[in-house]
Amino acid sequence: MGVFDIAFLVSALTIAAPILMAATGELISQRAGVMNVGLEGVLLAGAFAGYLTMTRVENQALGFLGGIAGGLLLAALMGLLAIEVKVDQIVAGIAIGVLGLGLTTFLDQHFVPEPQTFKPLPRIEIPLLSDIPVAGPLLFDQDLFIWATLAVVGLAALVMYRTTWGINLAATGETPVAADAAGVSVRGLRWSAVLVSGALAGAAGAYISIGDVGVFREDMTGGRGYLAIAAVLFGAWRLRGLLAAVAIFAVTDAVQLRLQSMPAVPGEIWTAAAIAVLAGLIVMRRGLVVGGAVLIALVALAVVHPVVSLPASLWLAMPYVLALVALAAGGASRHRAPSALTLPYVRSEA
Amino acid sequence: MKAFAVRVLTQLAVAAATLLFAALLLLAIGVSPGDAATAFWNGTFGSPTNAGTTLTQAVPLFLVALGWIVADKAGRMHVGFPGQVVIGGCAAAAVGLQCDGVPRVLAIVACALAGIAGGALWAGIVAWLWASRGVLEIISSLLLNLVALQVLAWLVRGPLQGSLDQQPQSANFPASTLWPAVESVPGRTLSYDVILLPLLAAALIWLFARTVFGFELRAAGGNLDAARWNGINPVRMGVSAIVISGGLAGLAGAALLFAGSAPWLSEGFEAGIGFNGIAVALLARNSPIGAIVTAIVFASLNVGGTSLQALLDVPSSLTSVLQGAVIVLVLVAAMLLRRRRAARRPAAPVTTTPSTEKELVA
Structure with missing residues (x-):
């Protein structure tokens, strides 16, 4: 059936999982008012730390723990800069990003001069359930990380919206003064949010290196950290929006991976894109002129079905372009940013 | 004067701390810091050829740093x-590749302008x-x-691909587009574009201190209410600043290609200049003059690292x-400096710069 078969859905899910895990962490941290622009560096730290652990002990559980430790380490540095030293969070994030890339490359060249490859995480086939058509191979024949991601997202939803801690977290990001006056420790909450985000990004990074492909390469996260931040922004700092954004990015990425190997763009892509634009228009109820024009163009392409092919590198840029378009389309959602995002909290003792 | 001394001392302390960190890293991987220092010096300033390379490589870093400062x-x-x-x-490369036979001055200006525009x-x-x-x-x-x-x-794989062995890179740029280098330096590693260092630093200082445009830029980055009351449109100034900084970065791209050692377009030509330029500006604490020094320091780190x-x-x-x-x-x-200053004057509250983002939206 061409592009959209089960293997496609599975690959979209595999792409989505680490981005979703990292984005959930970033969401928690941003709701507390700390924006880590260097998430990419934290992911890399997790990826490398997990890989390094694997080269020494060759145990996947320990590898993931190592990845989490690596992510925690860089997140702790971010916390130190943003919460304790109170420097500009954007600049601190840039430093974390540069440091993450530099350190992982340096340590990789020194400690693991000969690249090693490991087996990726085993898929766990659940008897009976995995025999269901479509849903079976998609949901019940996955590796543990996919399940862990689902659990983390569910838990995050519960904690953020249903517990005192979650409410305090939002209060800390909105009006830290009020939260402080109510007896909530702004510093403690921000630290825990930053560390949670570091642990999740570390685990996501470890999945990218040892969980999915089984090897570490310089700068291997390839912008997933930026996509995760874009998802938080596009999702208007809500978990539901975040899920939608990650789904869009992952599907685009899976599509481009699939299309790279195809000689020309199949007609069903235009149809699918048209449906997606239509859905977007219905949800947003804005930008009808531009959106309508795009929709008509896509429908025309689907009907005419011309032989178009794009070079591989331009396909590779698709998820980022789409993220930009999504951010531009959802411009007004910025009003819902936590009010104290990127603002250090200075307690006035007067 | 005292404030200036404190600033210089702080920079020196940062430099010393970085050197210490580097020494520790070198020890950790079993290289004697002494040997490393000798190799580093020889590689960066030990000969006129190497010194020329270092200075020439400082130019793109400096341009990006200026871009950061403006924005x-x-x-x-x-x-x-x-x-x-x-x-x-x-x-710049796309224009440069078409410039075969064009008079040299014209070709160089065209490439630089194309870089800025891009x-x-x-x-x-x-x-x-x-x-x-x-x-x-x-x-x-x-x-x-x-x-x-x-x-x-x-x-480099499609429209501009031009190497004979199908490598992902362009053809060599015509000789008329290459930026001139000082003849007396062996290997001709010192490009004349180093004069951009003092020229642009002076131009930027003049822009910020003496022109209305520079004042409005700074105002837009300072107190937004004050800027608006003065009839300054912060959004327009922000857009100008971003575009100017992009132009400076684009010129850096042209400098990398036409004043570098590899006169062709390839995938890795950017070589981390973009992010390192930010570090150059931060280290110079947004001073254009300071950025000259820190750009040379960073260029020597790159050259010496090699x-x-x-x-x-x-x-x-x-x-x-x-x-x-x-x-x-x-x-x-x-x-730490800011805190010390705040501690000495307990009356003045510690001011944090609020993100201007939200105020613009409000």
């Missing part, structure tokens, strides 16, 4: 420099997304960096570790 003064913190350097370089255009996307769609410039610029890399990868790898087998990524460490140390030092 930051207007309160716009974008990090799109890698992408703007890449697109500026691509535009960078400014790429930055223009960031500016437009920020001004009219309210997209945070930091995230849009990060994403555009990734897009720019793919555009470059496509160009010779350390060749002679002592030190991974060349040591350089990027140090660059990251420098940013962290500068941030901490700046904050």
Whole structure:
């Protein structure tokens, strides 16, 4: 059936999982008012730390723990800069990003001069359930990380919206003064949010290196950290929006991976894109002129079905372009940013 | 005067801390810091040829640093420099490859202008997304960096591919487009574009201190209410700042190609200049004059890192570790200074710069 078969859905899910895990962490941290622009560096730290652990002990559980430790380490540095030293969070994030890339490359060249490859995480086939058509191979024949991601997202939803801690977290990001006056420790909450985000990004990074492909390469996260931040922004700092954004990015990425190997763009892509634009228009109820024009163009392409092919590198840029378009389309959602995002909290003792 | 002394002392302390960190890293991988220092010096300033390379490599870093300074003064913190350097370089290369037989002066000016235009255009996307769609410039610029890399990868394999053995790179640029180098330096490694260092630093200082435009830029990056009451449109100034900084980064891309040692367009030509330029500006605490010094320091880190790898087998990524460490140390030092000052004058409240983003939206 061409592009959209089960293997496609599975690959979209595999792409989505680490981005979703990292984005959930970033969401928690941003709701507390700390924006880590260097998430990419934290992911890399997790990826490398997990890989390094694997080269020494060759145990996947320990590898993931190592990845989490690596992510925690860089997140702790971010916390130190943003919460304790109170420097500009954007600049601190840039430093974390540069440091993450530099350190992982340096340590990789020194400690693991000969690249090693490991087996990726085993898929766990659940008897009976995995025999269901479509849903079976998609949901019940996955590796543990996919399940862990689902659990983390569910838990995050519960904690953020249903517990005192979650409410305090939002209060800390909105009006830290009020939260402080109510007896909530702004510093403690921000630290825990930053560390949670570091642990999740570390685990996501470890999945990218040892969980999915089984090897570490310089700068291997390839912008997933930026996509995760874009998802938080596009999702208007809500978990539901975040899920939608990650789904869009992952599907685009899976599509481009699939299309790279195809000689020309199949007609069903235009149809699918048209449906997606239509859905977007219905949800947003804005930008009808531009959106309508795009929709008509896509429908025309689907009907005419011309032989178009794009070079591989331009396909590779698709998820980022789409993220930009999504951010531009959802411009007004910025009003819902936590009010104290990127603002250090200075307690006035007067 | 005393404040100036404190600033210089702080910079020296940061430099010393970075050197200490480097020495520890070298010890950790079993290289004697003494040997490393000798190799480093010989590789960077030990001979006129190497010194020429170091100074020439400082120019693109300095241009990007100026870009950061302009944007930051207007309160716009974008990090799109890698992408703007890449697109500026691509535009310059596309023009340069067509310039065979064009008089030299004309060809050089055309390439430089193409670089500036390419960078400014790429930055223009960031500016437009920020001004009219309210997209945070930091995230849009990060994403555009990734897009720019793919555009470059496509160009060197597709339209601009020109090497005979089908490598992903362009043909060599015509000799008329290459920027002139000082003849007396062996190997002709010192390009004349180093005169941009003092010239542009002076121009920028003049712009900020003496022109209305410079004043309005700074005002837009300062108190927004005051700026508006003075009839300054902060959004327009922000857009101008982003576009100018993109133009400077694009010029850096052209300088990398036409004043560098490899006169062709290839995938890795940007070589981390975009992010390192930010570090250069941060280390110089946004002073254009200081950026000359720090750009030379960073260029020597790059050049010296290469010779350390060749002679002592030190991974060349040591350089990027140090660059990251420098940013962290500068941030901490700046904050400690501010705190000390605040402690001495207890009456003055510690002011944090609020993100101007939200005020613009409100």
